[in-house]
Amino acid sequence: xxxxxxxxxxxxxxxxxxxxxxxxxxxxxxxxxxxxxxxxxxxxxxxxxxxxxxxxxxxxxxxxxxxxxxxxxxxxxxxxxxxxxxxxxxxxxxxxxxxxxxxxxxxxxxxxxxxxxxxxxxxxxxxxxxxxxxxxxxxxxxxxxxxxxxxxxxxxxxxxxxxxxxxxxxxxxxxxxxxxxxxxxxxxxxxxxxxxxxxxxxxxxxxxxxxxxxxxxxxxxxxxxxxxxxxxxxxxxxxxxxxxxxxxxxxxxxxxxxxxxxxxxxxxxxxxxxxxxxxxxxxxxxxxxxxxxxxxxxxxxxxxxxxxxxxxxxxxxxxxxxxxxxxxxxxxxxxxxxxxxxxxxxxxxxxxxxxxxxxxxxxxxxxxxxxxxxx
Amino acid sequence: xxxxxxxxxxxxxxxxxxxxxxxxxxxxxxxxxxxxxxxxxxxxxxxxxxxxxxxxxxxxxxxxxxxxxxxxxxxxxxxxxxxxxxxxxxxxxxxxxxxxxxxxxxxxxxxxxxxxxxxxxxxxxxxxxxxxxxxxxxxxxxxxxxxxxxxxxxxxxxxxxxxxxxxxxxxxxxxxxxxxxxxxxxxxxxxxxxxxxxxxxxxxxxxxxxxxxxxxxxxxxxxxxxxxxxxxxxxxxxxxxxxxxxxxxxxxxxxxxxxxxxxxxxxxxxxxxxxxxxxxxxxxxxxxxxxxxxxxxxxxxxxxxxxxxxxxxxxxxxxxxxxxxxxxxxxxxxxxxxxxxxxxxxxxxxxxxxxxxxxxxxxxxxxxxxxxxxxxxxxxxxxxxxxxxxxxxxxxxxxxxxxxxxxxxxxxxxxxxxxxxxxxxxxxxxxxxxxxxxxxxxxxxxxxxxxxxxxxxxxxxxxxxxxxxxxxxxxxxxxxxxxxxxxxxxxxxxxxxxxxxxxxxxxxxxxxxx
Numbered sequence: 001x002x003x004x005x006x007x008x009x010x011x012x013x014x015x016x017x018x019x020x021x022x023x024x025x026x027x028x029x030x031x032x033x034x035x036x037x038x039x040x041x042x043x044x045x046x047x048x049x050x051x052x053x054x055x056x057x058x059x060x061x062x063x064x065x066x067x068x069x070x071x072x073x074x075x076x077x078x079x080x081x082x083x084x085x086x087x088x089x090x091x092x093x094x095x096x097x098x099x100x101x102x103x104x105x106x107x108x109x110x111x112x113x114x115x116x117x118x119x120x121x122x123x124x125x126x127x128x129x130x131x132x133x134x135x136x137x138x139x140x141x142x143x144x145x146x147x148x149x150x151x152x153x154x155x156x157x158x159x160x161x162x163x164x165x166x167x168x169x170x171x172x173x174x175x176x177x178x179x180x181x182x183x184x185x186x187x188x189x190x191x192x193x194x195x196x197x198x199x200x201x202x203x204x205x206x207x208x209x210x211x212x213x214x215x216x217x218x219x220x221x222x223x224x225x226x227x228x229x230x231x232x233x234x235x236x237x238x239x240x241x242x243x244x245x246x247x248x249x250x251x252x253x254x255x256x257x258x259x260x261x262x263x264x265x266x267x268x269x270x271x272x273x274x275x276x277x278x279x280x281x282x283x284x285x286x287x288x289x290x291x292x293x294x295x296x297x298x299x300x301x302x303x304x305x306x307x308x309x310x311x312x313x314x315x316x317x318x319x320x321x322x323x324x325x326x327x328x329x330x331x332x333x334x335x336x337x338x339x340x341x342x343x344x345x346x347x348x349x350x351x352x353x354x355x356x357x358x359x360x361x362x363x364x365x366x367x368x369x370x371x372x373x374x375x
Numbered sequence: 376x377x378x379x380x381x382x383x384x385x386x387x388x389x390x391x392x393x394x395x396x397x398x399x400x401x402x403x404x405x406x407x408x409x410x411x412x413x414x415x416x417x418x419x420x421x422x423x424x425x426x427x428x429x430x431x432x433x434x435x436x437x438x439x440x441x442x443x444x445x446x447x448x449x450x451x452x453x454x455x456x457x458x459x460x461x462x463x464x465x466x467x468x469x470x471x472x473x474x475x476x477x478x479x480x481x482x483x484x485x486x487x488x489x490x491x492x493x494x495x496x497x498x499x500x501x502x503x504x505x506x507x508x509x510x511x512x513x514x515x516x517x518x519x520x521x522x523x524x525x526x527x528x529x530x531x532x533x534x535x536x537x538x539x540x541x542x543x544x545x546x547x548x549x550x551x552x553x554x555x556x557x558x559x560x561x562x563x564x565x566x567x568x569x570x571x572x573x574x575x576x577x578x579x580x581x582x583x584x585x586x587x588x589x590x591x592x593x594x595x596x597x598x599x600x601x602x603x604x605x606x607x608x609x610x611x612x613x614x615x616x617x618x619x620x621x622x623x624x625x626x627x628x629x630x631x632x633x634x635x636x637x638x639x640x641x642x643x644x645x646x647x648x649x650x651x652x653x654x655x656x657x658x659x660x661x662x663x664x665x666x667x668x669x670x671x672x673x674x675x676x677x678x679x680x681x682x683x684x685x686x687x688x689x690x691x692x693x694x695x696x697x698x699x700x701x702x703x704x705x706x707x708x709x710x711x712x713x714x715x716x717x718x719x720x721x722x723x724x725x726x727x728x729x730x731x732x733x734x735x736x737x738x739x740x741x742x743x744x745x746x747x748x749x750x751x752x753x754x755x756x757x758x759x760x761x762x763x764x765x766x767x768x769x770x771x772x773x774x775x776x777x778x779x780x781x782x783x784x785x786x787x788x789x790x791x792x793x794x795x796x797x798x799x800x801x802x803x804x805x806x807x808x809x810x811x812x813x814x815x816x817x818x819x820x821x822x823x824x825x826x827x828x829x830x831x832x833x834x835x836x837x838x839x840x841x842x843x844x845x846x847x848x849x850x851x852x853x854x855x856x857x858x859x860x861x862x863x864x865x866x867x868x869x870x871x872x873x874x875x876x877x878x879x880x881x882x883x884x885x886x887x888x889x
Contacts, residue, residue: 020432022391237752240744243733250727253680254719255741256708366434 020366032361036354043353047346054342062332066346069331070324080320080327082215082285085222086277088319090301092222092229092312093146093273096266099233099310101246102154106168108298109175110149110271112291114142114278116175116182118205119198119289122282123186126204134205138279146275147268149175154267158260172298179291186289195288207284218284225273226312233310242266274298307355325350380442381406381535381566382427382458387436389422396422400436400592402585404535409557409567411577411598413610414587415813417783420570421463423587424537428460429453459528460537465520467512474508477527491530498529502559517666518549525556536560537568542576544666547841547874554580572610572814574603575842588612611814619821619846621865622829627655629692630833631677631802637684638672638857646672648857656694656801659824659834661848661865663841663873669857670837671722674804677835678719679707691715694801694831711742718800720792722807722837724784728791731780735761735772738779739794764793768819785816792820796827803827804835809843821847841870855880 048059055062070080090107097104121138129137153167188196199205210216233239245252245262252259281293300322308314329343336342382404389397397419404410414420425431427438429450437444440456447453453460467476474495478486485491492508499506504522512520521541528536538557542550557567557580571577577584578598586593586609593609608614636650647669654660662670675681677689679702689702693715700713710717725731729738739757740746747753761775768789772782779787788808795803805824809817824847828834838844844851848865853876860876 235752236750237744238750240737240740240752243737244730244741247730247732248726250723251730251741254678254707254721254727255744256706256711258708 018367021363022366024362024364027361035361036357039353039357040350043350046353047349050345050349051342054345055336055338057336062336065332065335066324066328069329069335070327072331076327078213078215080323082218083326084316084319084323085215085218086281086285087297087301087304087323088315089222089225089277089280090274090297091304091308091315091319092225093270093277094301094305095229095270095310095312095315096233096239096242097150097270098305099246100242100262100266102157102263102267103165104150104153104168104267104270105165105299105302106149106153106171107274107277107301108294108296109168109172110146110274111278111281111294111298112172112175112179113145113149114275115282115289115293116179116278117141117145117275118279118282119182119186119195122198122205126199126202131204138205138283139276142275142279143272144275146278147272150267150271150274151264154263158263176291179289179293183290195290197287198282198289199287205283206287207280215285218280221276221280221284223316225276226316229273229312233312238265303351379406380404381440383439383442384423384427385437385439387423387426387433387438389419389426389431389434395590397426397433397587398590400587400590402592402595404566404568405583406534406566407561407564408582409561409569409580411581411584412568412570412587413572413574413577413584413606415572415610416785416811417589417813418587418610419590420587421539424460424539424568424570427453427458427535428537454531454533457532457534458537459531459533459535461521461524461528461539461541463539463543465524467520467523469513470511472509472511473506473515473523473526476512476523477508477530481531485530494530495526498526501563502529502556504556517544518546518553521545521553522556534564535566535568537570539570540572541569542571542573543839546665546877547870548878550576573840574606574610577601577606578603586610607814615814615818617814619818619843620825621847621849622825624655624658624849625829626831627658628694628697630654630656630694631835632688632690632692633677634688634690636673636676636687636689638669638676638681639684646857647676650857650859652852652859652862654802654833654835656833657828657831658849659828659836659847659865661844661851662835662837662854663844663851663877664854665877666839669854670806673854674719674721674806674835674837677702677802677804678717679705679710691717691802707742715802716798716800717802718795718798718804720788720795720803720805720808722810724787724791725780728795729779729787732778734774734776734778735765735770735790736775738790739764739797741794742798760794760797764790764797768793784811785813788812788820789816792823796823800827800832802833802835804837806837807839808836810839841873844873845870853877 044063051057051059051062069076071077090111093107093110094104118138118141121134121141125134125137149171153162153164153171156162156167157164183193183195186195187193207217210220233242241252241257241262244255244257245259249259252262278293282289286293304315304318304322307318325347329347332338333343380403385401387397387400400419400423412420412424422431426433427447429447429452432448438447439445440458445456447456468479471479474488474491477495478488478491495506495508498504504526506519506522506526512523515523525536541553545553557569560567569581578601581598583595583597584601584606585595586606588610603617607617631654633653634651636647637645638647640646650673662673664670672681676683683703687703690699691702692699702710705713721727730741736754736758739760740752740754744752758775764770765772765775770782770786770789772786779790782790792808808820812820824834824836836848845865845868851863851865851868851873853860853863853873855877858880860881863872
């Protein structure tokens, strides 16, 4: 023991650690956004190096193609906008649940059941009801379906303390199976295993053009939801309850809040908005239903919600960024004959830098040299 | 034995963000002495010692062990230098035996369990510990766990022992035993540092006292030359009176009457067993007991947060109308809706009484955010209240919307107590209301409680410092393992009497004096 002690202390004499990490106090907002911007810039530089070393192509050209892919034409711009809205809408759905620290990773399923409900209305009621009534029925049924999907795990959690992460995840698979069944039920033409475009001639249940733009209604609905959810979470009594429950269930009980009730109520809302996303996806963009209607956006939206720290207004920016990356990646994949992986590397690098920059916003690093100077 | 310097800390500085935890602190620790490190909460005592035990690394300054400059970068380095620290929160594995915990993390010969058992026995004999090496940790009392932590450090060959607030969790009897052990270690030539803020303990055990105030080193004095008053003044930096007043009880009326309160845990263990007592308005009822023997359940039962067994009755009598209502089976919201203003300052301030991530304003509305008929939460009144509390109780915060978890412990408690008193309660329950607070804030809290008492509120004060309980409370209920082990008169009871009742369960019906 003694000899060991001596060797260690002799060896480590005066050797200060190379770098240490210390938590920062709150940083000015401008500076923190500056760091994030720098992270994006840096990620582009690193990506450029990676692109060049893998493909020996001019990185600027590749970036140009990415931009082209997302914003190259009127049509591409609107597709980008449409997909941004659909991702944003799921992010909005997740916001209240996540704010409550209720890990709803079942948005995928909630979107699907909302889509099924919408498709069913279009198929069975498309020729029966007048347009306004059809839309009311579609909206209500898609919301109800999504709300049901969201509220079941919440009910179990509040009654029996089940784990909502696993439960909402498993509800996704149920939704996918139901969708497969419905696709088989409604397939058109028979034997194709696709539902095909619903009501192609009458366009019953399709979103109308607004201001002459096909997807303008999508934008209006989703942006309204974003602002509405922002106000709901920030200024209402419900929003206050959600924050308290999310921070500490004990405090909530102490304050006389019925925690189980808040779980169920909030998941009804979260599920309903996700169901509404399904309605927008079916009625407002694809006009068909398949197991890919949600397309993994239910999971991507989790990243959106976290990166925006559950602020639905910030989510607009993040959704746009992610969709831009997706579109750009597809473009370079097809334009340069690269496969998907090259573009996914770029997406990965950019996200890594953006998320990593949060570390530098919250912590600072003290290097060894600096300590010497201080002495 | 002429005293040699074991450790010299020179010009140590440590920052956490903007907070200067230690600034240019220099102290000596000598072999064969007991040094008290005295200071209020947040004065940097623990931070300073954590730099010796390898938890933190100083931003500036040098540490010498036995005259040699060293850099201590990890707890292993600290052990290699012969430094061992016993932290406030024990770091033991519950399902392991004492011996297994001792050898955990060691290698070679030191890790041999058979060897260890006999060496542990030797250590126990040498210093006067009582410890069965094969006892599992989950069967140990708090004081046994502490003993085990000390043995762990001695087993690793530490010559310099640092104990962080070792008496915070002990009864008076256990404290005396610990001090005896520490004196034995001193005789064996070890250097012992005790981090504390309890003045009478400093005087009874240590040879020298080093005082820190707000991260600055103030002075080191020989204990023989110090008094409670002189130490307190050095610690706080100004003259203070250390008396707690106890205004006479005026016009006491039955307010809360608890009968046959029984609470069982989910496993069917009785946490509270047939508790009966009365809390009167205009009186402070103290509740003493070893931590975790039913205090939490008792207060939460009254507050409507705890499920109680059948046969329990908690009767509330309104002071003005003298109408009695039963509180059992009501939740906090229902109790409030019956027009009863029952305030509760729970032990877990940020985990139950407040929302740490929210600012003062949002915390003010925690219990009455439902006010108003619109679906929108009204923040005007809470904001005014927050401003008022910030001003009247001198809450140090950068702004009323800064998350309260960023405030110091004392300021967090001021926010919580301020809100609970602002609700104009008829019953005020506090659990460990001054734990972790500096002297000044503690006396502010005592004063506020006395103000409430004078205003005719029934105050229930769960405390751990027996000296304070004896000075402040009119009656003291002693809990022992979920039983009422006696209710004593605050003015005539003694510390030893309460200490006895805390640890030794009385037989049925022997002490129900009042």
